[in-house]
Amino acid sequence: MELIIGPRLYSTWSLRPWLVLKRCKADFTVREIDIYSPAGQAELERISPSRLVPLLNVDGETVWDSMAISVWCAERYPEAKLWPSDAHARWLARSAACEMHGGFMALRTACSMGPDHTMVGPDRSPPPKGEAVDRDIRRIVELWKQMRGRFGAGGPYLFGEWSVPDAFFTPVATRFRHFQVDLAAQGDDGTAAAYRDALLAQPDFLEWSAEALR
Ligand SMILES: N[C@@H](CCC(=O)N[C@@H](CS)C(=O)NCC(=O)O)C(=O)O
Known part of the structure; x- marks a missing residue:
């Protein structure tokens, strides 16, 4: 394969x-x-x-x-167990992953990855500006807070244990880090920042990062 x-x-x-x-x-x-x-x-x-x-x-x-x-x-x-075993959590996990897969265009455009913007490098860029990108960030913060609050008790990931939505949001976490996005300014109480950090510390992502920098 x-x-x-x-x-x-x-x-x-x-x-x-x-x-x-x-x-x-x-x-x-x-x-x-x-x-x-x-x-x-x-x-x-x-x-x-x-x-x-x-x-x-x-x-x-x-x-x-x-x-x-x-x-x-x-x-x-x-x-x-790539999707949560609880049915309600599973329905919403699919919604969250699909919302990321098909959306957040303003954030993806303003914080696009490319030669000067890497998912893993130490360099940082100034935060993106604009109402559309702020709206995307607010929505992500709201979604992360809701899912972590309702389903996150079993671990540090969106639905507790690691599942597909975490794969889809890991690059969002890298954008928030690279572009120094202030999540508190978009309604975060610390929940979204902690989830971002959990994604960035996940062992498989660290392996990808090490390979990328090799
Ligand atoms: N909806 C696709 C999007 C894939 C996509 O946009 N891939 C980019 C790289 S991250 C690409 O292949 N770009 C080719 C090009 O720019 O020529 C997916 O989820 O796999």
Whole structure:
């Protein structure tokens, strides 16, 4: 099984299924494509149905899109408990992960990762400005507080134990760190900051970070 990803320093969509596969203790290899180079673009054109990464090559098929790969993993590795076992928590965990997968465009645009903005590097950039991006941050803070408050008793992650939404929000945590986002200014009482820090300290993410900086 092979996961094809973009550059580890910047490719937020690639990080998500990598974290999920690690959680599953899956046996997989990684191929990193430099999507910013002409050769990488040509390779994308050749191998990716969507011309995007991540891709998972498995059982003679290519599964594309971070969410589709995560759903595939949940089917293939039920023992990894990638979604919460409580039904109510599970419904909302899927809503939260899908809201991230399809939304927060203002935040993603204002805090886009790329050569000057890495998920892991020590450099920091000034906070983003604007009503739309503030609205996105407020919504994320509200969502994180609600889910942590209702379902977070069993651990430091959004639904207590680590689950798919945590994979989807880890790159958001890296953006909050890199762009020095003041969560308290958007309604945080410390809950969202603590969750951000838990994601940034998660062992698999630290492994990804070390590999990215190598
Ligand atoms: N909805 C897709 C988004 C994937 C995506 O946007 N990937 C970016 C890299 S992070 C990409 O492949 N970009 C190719 C390009 O810019 O040419 C997913 O969830 O996998």
